[in-house]
Amino acid sequence: MAEKRFTSKEQTQLAMNENVLKVSENSITYKGEFKVHAVQQNLREGKSPSTIFVEAGFDLETIGRSNPRRCLNRWRTVFNEQGINGLMCDRRGLSATGRPLERELTVEEKLQRAEARIKYLEGENELLKKLDAIERSVVSKPSDKYQLIHSIILTEGNSFTISLLCEVAEVSRSGYYKWLENATKRAVKEREDYEQHLLIKKIFLKKKRKAGWRVIKMELERQETIMNHKKIRRLMKKFGLIAQVRRKNPYKQILKATQEHSQMPNILNRNFSQTEPFKAFGTDITYLRDGNGQRLYLSVLRDIASGEVIAHYWSRSLGLHLSLEIIKQAVSSIGKESLKSSLIHSDQGFHYTHPTYITSLKDLGIVQSMSRKGNCIDNAPTESFFGHLKDELDLRCCFTNKQVGIAIDDYIYYYNNCRYQWTKNKMAPVEYRNHLLVA
Numbered sequence: 001m002a003e004k005r006f007t008s009k010e011q012t013q014l015a016m017n018e019n020v021l022k023v024s025e026n027s028i029t030y031k032g033e034f035k036v037h038a039v040q041q042n043l044r045e046g047k048s049p050s051t052i053f054v055e056a057g058f059d060l061e062t063i064g065r066s067n068p069r070r071c072l073n074r075w076r077t078v079f080n081e082q083g084i085n086g087l088m089c090d091r092r093g094l095s096a097t098g099r100p101l102e103r104e105l106t107v108e109e110k111l112q113r114a115e116a117r118i119k120y121l122e123g124e125n126e127l128l129k130k131l132d133a134i135e136r137s138v139v140s141k142p143s144d145k146y147q148l149i150h151s152i153i154l155t156e157g158n159s160f161t162i163s164l165l166c167e168v169a170e171v172s173r174s175g176y177y178k179w180l181e182n183a184t185k186r187a188v189k190e191r192e193d194y195e196q197h198l199l200i201k202k203i204f205l206k207k208k209r210k211a212g213w214r215v216i217k218m219e220l221e222r223q224e225t226i227m228n229h230k231k232i233r234r235l236m237k238k239f240g241l242i243a244q245v246r247r248k249n250p251y252k253q254i255l256k257a258t259q260e261h262s263q264m265p266n267i268l269n270r271n272f273s274q275t276e277p278f279k280a281f282g283t284d285i286t287y288l289r290d291g292n293g294q295r296l297y298l299s300v301l302r303d304i305a306s307g308e309v310i311a312h313y314w315s316r317s318l319g320l321h322l323s324l325e326i327i328k329q330a331v332s333s334i335g336k337e338s339l340k341s342s343l344i345h346s347d348q349g350f351h352y353t354h355p356t357y358i359t360s361l362k363d364l365g366i367v368q369s370m371s372r373k374g375n376c377i378d379n380a381p382t383e384s385f386f387g388h389l390k391d392e393l394d395l396r397c398c399f400t401n402k403q404v405g406i407a408i409d410d411y412i413y414y415y416n417n418c419r420y421q422w423t424k425n426k427m428a429p430v431e432y433r434n435h436l437l438v439a
Contacts (some may be wrong), residue, residue, distance in 0.1 A: 004064045014063070019056050028063065033295070035075050037088065042072055043163045046173055059138050085112055133321045145169040145181040151198075152380040163297035175411075177282035197235045199225060204241050212243045213223055218420035243389075262353055266346040272381055274305035278334055281310065281344045282382035285322055285351060288314075288390070298408065299351075301326040306433035307411050307424055310334065314404070321350035327360055340365040347371045356392055 005025055006014065014023045019034035034056065039049045049068035050060060060068070071118045076084040149165045166173045180431030206212050211219075213232045220227050236242070265315040274280045285299045299322040301311040311329035315322055323346075330339060344361060348370050361368050391412045398404045416430050424432040 004067070006062075010062050013059075017057050019058075028067075030071070035087040036079075036084055038072060039079050040074050042076070046162055046177060049235055081112055142171050142175060146170050146176050146322050149176060150180070163208065168416050170356040178190075193235060193238065195226065196231070196237045197241075199223075200232060200235055201239070201241060204236075204243075208392065208394070209241075214422040215420065218422065218426045221426065222420070237332070261404045262358055263348055263354065264358075264368045264370040266372055267367060268304075268341060268378070270378060270380070272304055275436060277303055277305045277308075277436050278338050280304040280328075281342065282379055283323070283326065283344055283352070284379060284386065285318075285349065286386045286390075288393070288395055289366045290404050291397055296404060297322055299323060299326050300382070300385065303429075303433065303435060304345075306429045307381070307385075307421055308416050308429035308433050309385070312408065312412050314408055317403075320351055320354055320356060323354075323357050327357075327364070331364065336364060336388060341352055341367065343367040343369055345379060346371040347376070348373055385415075387413055418425055 006023065006028075011023050011025070014020055014028060017032050018239050021031050023028040023029070038049075038052045038056075041052050042049065049072040050065070052059065052072070053063070053068040058068075075087060097277065149169055149171075150163070151163060153162070160175065163173055166176055194244050200216055203216050207215060211234065213229050216232055217227065218227050218234075220232075268280065271280075275284065280303075281301050282304055283299070283301045285297055287295050287297050289295055292315070295313055296316050297318050298312065300309050300312045303307050310333060311326040313322060313325040313329065344366055346369075351357060352368075358368065376383055389411065393407065395404060395407055417428065420428050421432070422428050427435060
């Protein structure tokens with residue numbers, strides 16, 4: 001691009017500007033005070049070069065639209081290296097009478113220049129200390145960096161320029177100003193987040209810190225509060241509501257048979273998508289510990305279609321009565337006719353391979369199904385129930401058999417009637433069972 005040349009009329013017009021020291025056909029020499037003022041407005045107030053020159057009375061068409069930007073870039077470099085003194089006595093061209101060469105400086109001028117340089121370096125060093133969090137990647141998001149920059153400006157005043165802070169933080173200055181403009185919107189958003197997190201926290205604490213986003217979403221919908229699951233997850237993470245859940249252990253060994261009797265085929269064959277209640281059941285036994293550290297055993301019979309626990313029985317001893325008792329309870333609650341031709345699936349534990357248990361099922365017309373040996377996934381619904389039970393049932397405060405019995409009964413009632421399940425149309429098991437019967 002050809003260099004800008006000024007006509008006689010343009011030279012006369014420019015010379016009348018109070019910020020111009022002199023003007024020739026090829027260049028304009030600006031006063032030092034204007035240079036200092038321009039750099040300060042650009043760095044501290046964020047004004048663009050064009051705006052600064054227009055406010056100073058310059059016509060951009062006359063001086064050239066790219067001239068303000070080139071001048072500011074040069075002046076900022078001089079300011080960073082030599083401070084204000086460098087701008088006040090800038091030298092351009094061999095014929096200029098401005099800033100003297102280094103050998104022409106007096107001792108006093110050299111000291112002033114050194115002091116200005118030291119002051120700049122001290123300020124930059126202090127800034128790097130304050131932004132140490134950024135250097136260590138503790139603060140990584142742009143919004144966090146903007147907040148840190150803003151706090152430094154509020155505490156340090158005009159000690160640092162916004163441009164320098166943004167440069168060190170590796171963010172854009174325009175982004176910082178946009179962040180400032182949205183302060184009100186952020187405050188409103190923060191208030192909304194806090195109020196909505198209180199609804200989540202109430203459910204989270206009610207569930208003894210063991211509720212994930214699915215449980216919370218279902219509970220909120222029961223309260224006629226619609227909240228997107230992504231927002232629930234975001235708010236839980238933001239406010240530190242971390243669910244205490246069991247760790248998956250694919251190598252966990254379930255209770256193994258001590259004596260193999262008759263084994264049955266895997267008739268269920270992982271067909272867990274049952275739609276008719278009281279036609280397919282899962283059963284198993286697990287162990288728990290009470291407040292005394294003593295072991296107890298819990299046996300359950302669970303409807304695969306609805307997820308409802310039909311019968312449960314616990315004992316201090318691991319006897320055959322654990323499997324026989326729940327069959328008696330099922331007959332009492334459902335009836336022989338409803339159980340006839342139904343299917344009960346279990347593992348190959350001795351409780352279920354024992355001749356007495358097998359005979360009792362045959363007498364009731366119940367079909368028996370068993371998991372493959374060592375394959376607990378074949379009985380996944382019952383295993384999953386035990387996993388949730390151990391997460392949510394706390395027997396550490398139960399020291400007597402009566403207290404243990406009450407705690408287990410209360411949990412089974414809660415599970416059947418109040419614990420909504422994501423895969424059951426967000427209904428509790430009893431509610432879902434009635435839904436299936438009506439359908």
